[in-house]
Amino acid sequence: MYKLLLCVRYLRTRYIALASIISVTLGVATMIVVNAVMQGFSHEMLDRMHDIGSDISVTGLGLDGFPDPEWHMNRIREVAGDDIEAMTSIVVVPAAISFQFNGQWITRHIDLVGIDAATHADVSNIGRFLQHPENRKQLSFLLRESGYDTRDHEGGADAKERLGLSPAGWEYRRQRAAWNQTRPQRDVMPEDVPAAADAGDDGAPPPDLFAAGRPPEAANVFDPAKQQNVGVVLGMALASIRDKEGVAHFMIRPGDDVRITFPTAGTPPQAMSDTFTVVDFYESKMSDFDSKFVAMPIKKLQELRGMIDPLTGVGNVTSIRVRLKPGRDLNDVRDKIQAAFPMPAPVRVSTWRDQQAPILAAVEMETVILNILLFMIIAVAGFGIVSTFFMIVVEKTRDIGILKSLGASGRGIAGIFVAYGFSLGTVGSLAGMGLGLLFVHYINEIAGWLGMLTGRELFDPAVYFFHEIPTIVHPFTVSWIVGGALVIAVLASVLPAIRAAMLHPVEALRHE
Amino acid sequence: MSNVEIQSSKSKTRGKVPGPHIKLPKSAKSPDAASAIAGSELAAVDLYKSYRKGHNEIPVLRGVNLRVGPGEMLAIVGQSGSGKSTLLHLLGTLDAPDSGEVYFEENRIDNLPSAGRDVLRNKHFGMIFQFYHLLPELTTLENVLMPLMIAQGVLRYRFCKQKNVRQAKHLLDMVGLSHRLKHKPSELSGGEMQRAAIARALVAEPDVLLADEPTGNLDKTTGEEILALLRSLNDERNLTIVMVTHDGAIARQADRTVVLVDGVVQEA
Ligand SMILES: Nc1ncnc2c1ncn2[C@@H]1O[C@H](COP(=O)(O)OP(=O)(O)OP(=O)(O)O)[C@@H](O)[C@H]1O
Numbered sequence: 001m002y003k004l005l006l007c008v009r010y011l012r013t014r015y016i017a018l019a020s021i022i023s024v025t026l027g028v029a030t031m032i033v034v035n036a037v038m039q040g041f042s043h044e045m046l047d048r049m050h051d052i053g054s055d056i057s058v059t060g061l062g063l064d065g066f067p068d069p070e071w072h073m074n075r076i077r078e079v080a081g082d083d084i085e086a087m088t089s090i091v092v093v094p095a096a097i098s099f100q101f102n103g104q105w106i107t108r109h110i111d112l113v114g115i116d117a118a119t120h121a122d123v124s125n126i127g128r129f130l131q132h133p134e135n136r137k138q139l140s141f142l143l144r145e146s147g148y149d150t151r152d153h154e155g156g157a158d159a160k161e162r163l164g165l166s167p168a169g170w171e172y173r174r175q176r177a178a179w180n181q182t183r184p185q186r187d188v189m190p191e192d193v194p195a196a197a198d199a200g201d202d203g204a205p206p207p208d209l210f211a212a213g214r215p216p217e218a219a220n221v222f223d224p225a226k227q228q229n230v231g232v233v234l235g236m237a238l239a240s241i242r243d244k245e246g247v248a249h250f251m252i253r254p255g256d257d258v259r260i261t262f263p264t265a266g267t268p269p270q271a272m273s274d275t276f277t278v279v280d281f282y283e284s285k286m287s288d289f290d291s292k293f294v295a296m297p298i299k300k301l302q303e304l305r306g307m308i309d310p311l312t313g314v315g316n317v318t319s320i321r322v323r324l325k326p327g328r329d330l331n332d333v334r335d336k337i338q339a340a341f342p343m344p345a346p347v348r349v350s351t352w353r354d355q356q357a358p359i360l361a362a363v364e365m366e367t368v369i370l371n372i373l374l375f376m377i378i379a380v381a382g383f384g385i386v387s388t389f390f391m392i393v394v395e396k397t398r399d400i401g402i403l404k405s406l407g408a409s410g411r412g413i414a415g416i417f418v419a420y421g422f423s424l425g426t427v428g429s430l431a432g433m434g435l436g437l438l439f440v441h442y443i444n445e446i447a448g449w450l451g452m453l454t455g456r457e458l459f460d461p462a463v464y465f466f467h468e469i470p471t472i473v474h475p476f477t478v479s480w481i482v483g484g485a486l487v488i489a490v491l492a493s494v495l496p497a498i499r500a501a502m503l504h505p506v507e508a509l510r511h512e
Numbered sequence: 513m514s515n516v517e518i519q520s521s522k523s524k525t526r527g528k529v530p531g532p533h534i535k536l537p538k539s540a541k542s543p544d545a546a547s548a549i550a551g552s553e554l555a556a557v558d559l560y561k562s563y564r565k566g567h568n569e570i571p572v573l574r575g576v577n578l579r580v581g582p583g584e585m586l587a588i589v590g591q592s593g594s595g596k597s598t599l600l601h602l603l604g605t606l607d608a609p610d611s612g613e614v615y616f617e618e619n620r621i622d623n624l625p626s627a628g629r630d631v632l633r634n635k636h637f638g639m640i641f642q643f644y645h646l647l648p649e650l651t652t653l654e655n656v657l658m659p660l661m662i663a664q665g666v667l668r669y670r671f672c673k674q675k676n677v678r679q680a681k682h683l684l685d686m687v688g689l690s691h692r693l694k695h696k697p698s699e700l701s702g703g704e705m706q707r708a709a710i711a712r713a714l715v716a717e718p719d720v721l722l723a724d725e726p727t728g729n730l731d732k733t734t735g736e737e738i739l740a741l742l743r744s745l746n747d748e749r750n751l752t753i754v755m756v757t758h759d760g761a762i763a764r765q766a767d768r769t770v771v772l773v774d775g776v777v778q779e780a
């Protein structure tokens with residue numbers, strides 16, 4: 001009983017110990033904030049990576065892909081049908097895109113992805129990243145009339161305006177065609193005319209929306225004001241440049257034509273080139289993807305690359321993408337599917353986590369190291385507690401002698417100080433928890449105020465792509481941190497407590 | 513009630529530690545010692561204690577033999593530095609002698625394990641000191657309750673709280689401090705602090721009161737009041753009191769006075 005009473009009294013009269021516990025509070029608060037932000041960032045990143053890719057990919061070994069995707073899909077369904085929600089096939093080839101900007105031709109390296117617009121969204125969350133509201137519901141490679149978002153739809157209330165996306169679509173394409181008519185030589189691509197003829201010749205012209213209303217004599221002349229080439233979706237970073245304020249300046253808009261050059265199938269590959277019409281932009285905010293990704297209809301890509309078997313009319317694909325039903329174990333299903341295609345089958349099966357393994361490992365490593373470093377701070381605070389407690393034990397030496405003369409055991413005396421450490425640790429780490437959670441809750445406001453105070457934006461959306469600082473508070477992490485701090489506080493009080501318990505009663509009584 | 517506990521802890525040490533225990537042969541009472549302690553409440557047999565300062569050994573007690581009868585009020589006088597406090601600490605098991613034995617109700621106590629000595633100090637001995645030694649963070653009442661709190665765990669204390677408080681208040685009333693219950697020691701006079709210390713020493717109903725210069729820090733009148741209080745405790749409750757003092761006038765009020773000279777005790 002006396003332990004409790006004295007512990008409480010010491011708590012109320014020894015503010016110096018409270019000061020020593022403040023470092024624990026700050027350490028706990030820092031750890032909670034840092035972990036919440038780290039987890040927020042990595043969750044956001046993983047979420048996007050997952051939406052970019054698909055649960056599981058069955059990928060061929062080369063650019064020419066593997067034949068008969070139907071057969072492969074059936075095989076996959078046989079072994080893992082219960083787990084599978086949807087499948088789609090894609091063709092991926094490295095390619096180069098060329099477009100004219102400010103009177104200059106710009107060529108860039110891209111990954112050209114042929115997708116099936118009808119089924120792709122069942123597997124990958126591609127819609128989330130598109131700029132036209134209708135395309136977000138159902139992707140179409142036909143140019144939309146207008147209505148592209150002029151603000152980042154994921155950017156929150158204070159997202160910057162993207163004036164470059166208005167006008168866009170047919171509205172813009174018509175304006176540009178009219179403009180080109182007045183100054184015909186300005187904007188003409190060197191191969192524009194033959195390419196347009198190609199598009200007309202190969203029997204699969206872009207669906208002609210205005211065929212009905214078109215005068216018959218204009219039937220085989222490509223009219224850019226009324227016709228489009230095959231549609232492509234461009235990565236946002238390919239089409240625009242961001243300035244320091246995070247405003248996107250568009251070099252191309254939906255409705256513009258671009259040239260894409262890609263290798264044909266077969267050995268050796270030949271360079272093949274065609275003109276396409278940009279129909280939308282893709283913005284995952286993962287710059288690696290946004291600066292490379294270009295999507296087009298898979299059928300057209302297979303045709304252009306010569307991947308279609310002339311006998312069966314079935315095209316090769318480079319990869320089959322699989323979405324699992326919710327709650328299925330990725331690795332489990334991957335192994336099942338891999339077992340259905342034993343070596344030396346020319347396909348590899350991987351999960352999206354496998355594909356992002358280096359980044360995932362890096363993030364995990366970063367989190368672990370950061371936590372170790374931050375926990376060191378709390379450990380340092382622990383040494384502060386040790387020294388403060390030793391001071392208190394010295395100060396209380398005579399009282400300890402008195403207690404011993406009244407029959408208190410050494411263990412009981414040690415108990416006073418351990419209980420003291422425990423209660424200070426509880427106060428300190430709970431205060432730290434409160435402080436940390438409060439900070440996390442208001443982190444964007446705090447960043448804003450600090451930005452105003454220092455005149456520099458601390459969290460610049462232009463740099464981070466997220467419109468506000470993402471945070472996730474895991475109760476497990478928080479309790480782990482608080483518990484750890486508590487253990488450190490108790491451990492730090494044990495040494496002085498033992499010292500107090502071992503004091504010789506007579507010497508303690510003589511102590512002045 | 514107390515005897516049982518002491519007996520048992522004593523017999524435990526004997527039974528548990530046979531040959532290798534170095535003190536065991538000594539602990540067996542010699543016929544001399546047996547007769548010396550017979551019927552005593554508290555007794556010291558051949559106590560030696562010296563302090564070591566670097567290479568020099570300063571002998572303080574050199575064979576102290578002392579016998580305090582039940583209900584006796586004994587005064588130990590001696591010059592400053594003669595070792596009175598040291599002797600009292602040995603009697604109260606706060607310190608261990610270099611050699612010799614201490615007996616409480618004819619049971620040897622100087623070699624008890626520390627848990628046994630804690631119980632002894634808590635339940636059977638009451639101690640008061642020259643500088644009162646109250647705990648500064650606690651009120652007078654809490655200071656007086658302290659031995660009971662030490663004896664009882666949280667639950668038991670809560671359970672007995674009313675009874676404990678009643679007893680403490682009764683004692684404080686007896687020493688004339690009932691109007692100072694909520695005061696901290698720093699708000700009390702020396703005499704009041706010593707009264708509180710006496711109340712604290714008595715709250716666990718001890719068998720022996722060990723007082724180290726209880727009046728040493730007080731003016732004459734206050735000192736006499738305190739002494740009168742001790743005297744009445746001895747007379748009315750038949751409490752055994754061992755009191756250390758260097759004031760001959762105070763010592764004369766005791767039943768018996770012994771003098772500590774050159775590390776040995778002589779009858780005055
Ligand atoms: N821890 C110690 N180390 C060394 N010498 C000590 C120690 N404690 C006490 N002494 C010495 O032992 C002797 C006896 O001390 P003690 O306190 O018992 O004397 P005392 O008779 O109570 O004196 P006083 O009347 O002044 O209280 C003194 O000479 C003192 O210096």
Ligand SMILES: [Mg+2]
Pocket residue numbers: 596597598724
């Ligand atoms: Mg003394």
